[in-house]
Amino acid sequence: MDTIECGLRIKRLRIEKKLTQKQLAQRIGVSDKAVSKWERGAGLPDISLIVPLSRELGVTMDHLLGKGEEGGKMKRRCFYFCPVCGSYASSEGEMEISCCGKRLVPEYGVATAEGEGLVVEDVEDEIFVTSPYPQSKEDHVDFIALESGERIEIVRTYPEWDISARFRKRRGRLFFHRTKAGLFVQKIR
Numbered sequence: 001m002d003t004i005e006c007g008l009r010i011k012r013l014r015i016e017k018k019l020t021q022k023q024l025a026q027r028i029g030v031s032d033k034a035v036s037k038w039e040r041g042a043g044l045p046d047i048s049l050i051v052p053l054s055r056e057l058g059v060t061m062d063h064l065l066g067k068g069e070e071g072g073k074m075k076r077r078c079f080y081f082c083p084v085c086g087s088y089a090s091s092e093g094e095m096e097i098s099c100c101g102k103r104l105v106p107e108y109g110v111a112t113a114e115g116e117g118l119v120v121e122d123v124e125d126e127i128f129v130t131s132p133y134p135q136s137k138e139d140h141v142d143f144i145a146l147e148s149g150e151r152i153e154i155v156r157t158y159p160e161w162d163i164s165a166r167f168r169k170r171r172g173r174l175f176f177h178r179t180k181a182g183l184f185v186q187k188i189r
Helices: 003-016 021-028 032-039 047-057 061-065
Strands: 077-081 088-092 119-123 126-130 141-148 151-156 164-168 172-178 182-188
Touching: 003 032, 003 047, 003 061, 021 032, 021 047, 047 061, 077 172, 088 141, 126 141
Parallel strands: none
Antiparallel strands: 077 088, 119 126, 126 164, 141 151, 141 172, 172 182
């Protein structure tokens, strides 16, 4: 990790949050001299500070550390969810996005274990996806998305529906979001 780039990122995020170096330092339990040192590129935060620092700055640890950004590193698919209105958006790599007056944090999905997740069946030249999860207003799958290469298809679902979707047969990653449990991803082979 490049200390100068990391320092500039910390400074930019701190200023966006309208925090002084002293305020940020107090929130994560370090001196304002330590924050100044990071922002000048003269050092890096201790590994134990990455989680609280990313939390205070409102970004993921990957974003704070510069993973998935320009410079030859592969960008990863992420989703953003609005807790107020239930809207969602998707992007390759992170971006600054807000909805209903709230800054949204990117989610990348938790990998499902073998035998868990959505049920995927081959039907001729398509895959048929169904959900084993019960649908209720409190907890339901609100979308299913298949990403393959440069293409992503998203099917919106609702609590009143039986969950099913058809996609053209291909390898990729299947994302699905449960309102209570979060974003999941499973491989399609």
